[in-house]
Amino acid sequence: MASSIFQTLVQRQIETFVQTFADDSSKLFRNQDNKLFHPGEYGMYKEACLRNLLSTILSRKEAVSDGFIITSRDNHSTQCDILIHNASTMPLIDAGVAKFFPVEDVYAIGEVKSNLGKSDAVKALRKLSENKKLIDDRINKIDNTNLLHHDTIITFLVCNKFEFDIRTLNFEEVYQDIKRKYWHNFILSLEDGIFYYKIVSEKLPSKLQTRFREAGMATQYDFQYPEFILRSKEGPLQYNAERSSYLPEQDKKYDHIFKFLAGLKDAVDSAPRYSFDGITYLGQNAK
Template sequence: MVSKIFEQLLLEQIEIFRNSFSNVSKNLFYDEKQGKLIHPGEYGSYREAIVKDFLKFVVPLNLDISQGFIINPNDEISTQCDIVIYDARVTPLIQSESRQRFFPVETVCAIGEIKSVLSKQDFKNAINKLTNVKKQRENIGTKTIIRKVIPGDYNPEICPYDQLFTFIVCQKLNFDIQNIASEINQLYDINLPGRYKHNLILSLEDGLLLYYEPKERRPMMYPTLRGYECLKNRFMQPTDDGVMHYKLFATYLFMGVSQTTVLFPEMADYISDTDNRIWGFINLDEP
């Protein structure tokens, strides 16, 4: 069964997103006479805002969307992330005087990169940047679970839901992508565990990169599952209607961020020697 209401509203959002990202942004910030972008910073910010508006249609209301840096208790910090999807209910407002936001990795559900036209080297840089942020989620102290869809201990090495969900949205992959499903693994750093790889890559013009679950023969948004060290990559090109890869991206993004485990950000883990200093003020000999 199909909900005509939901599908029509989704198609409307896809059309707005596609037209704004591909055409309106270029008309506003591209000088045809000079053959170059004017105000490239504003151009990037405008496109990020377009993606955020589209994501709001599919991201659960209990999650918020922003941008900033990901931090963990081991003093690791990411480069700036274009999209940060996080649980606002348990995320403290950590920001600098210039209003740069910093998000404890425990409460972040997904991060995304927004790109224009990607060369092969730029594409390689983007996917490897996402792996570094995923690694941060394994370097935390206290693991108090707030939300977890599968019962059990927090273990991002085994459970894909315990790992960050990562994605890229771009206009076009500007290199030979005929065999990208079989070649993309070669663009990752050598001996990289499968769990650190991307979840979804949406190219508006080219299609959607995700994975293939062999047992049930269906697309999958996680690079690893129990019993599979790393699933095969799958590249889904645009269908005749030109919207199926958008629909799949929206569907799997919703599923991914809805299932990501959320942890309590123990602030004491982020402050040096907090426990020792507290106990130093307490005289245990007092009645």
């Protein structure tokens, strides 16, 4: 079942997002010679457009910002265009500009780009993976799940379009020295479609196939994670998800954006929550 009113409202937000992200941002920040001026403001404008769209589908428990991630082990991220975080988090702010969020309160990280060539796409994906590695510094997990792939920070790349066929990009080569758990969750191109993963049950290890049959799962379905990991008494059962995509259709030109929003919300809602402990960050734990 679905609400036609909510669908219409979200579609209006998507239409505004597409127009401002792809059309208005270019027109507002290019001169008569079609040369880009104020590139910093141009980038911030696109990021603000996406943050506004994401805010329409997230719950009140989450907020969208930009900034940096810090950990109790004195590690930190590079600058993040999009951070989906605990709405009750009070970020540390330096000089009224730079915002810092504890890794325990961050649920998703996004990179926002315009038109991307292959080398820049690889650079953006690897940047996301390096920032995602901060999940290993999180402490004080609150809840638990048998679906271990949920225990991550969701990462995504959003751009206007690719200047190459993204389907030819070999992720094993992109992430050749990076563990699969740090790979991206979503890639969204407004012109090219959404790129994520899929589970094909007949290709699962036999124990996982049995679990899927018992649970009445479909033989194939879209998946938001690069790997499927199920806790079991014998140890984690793992399967590397296959890449999948959904390309825009003429009469359904926003369906790929709907799929991105739905998949992102589901992944954020499924992420285990951690508890930020300021005492640990201050290094004042009892010895």
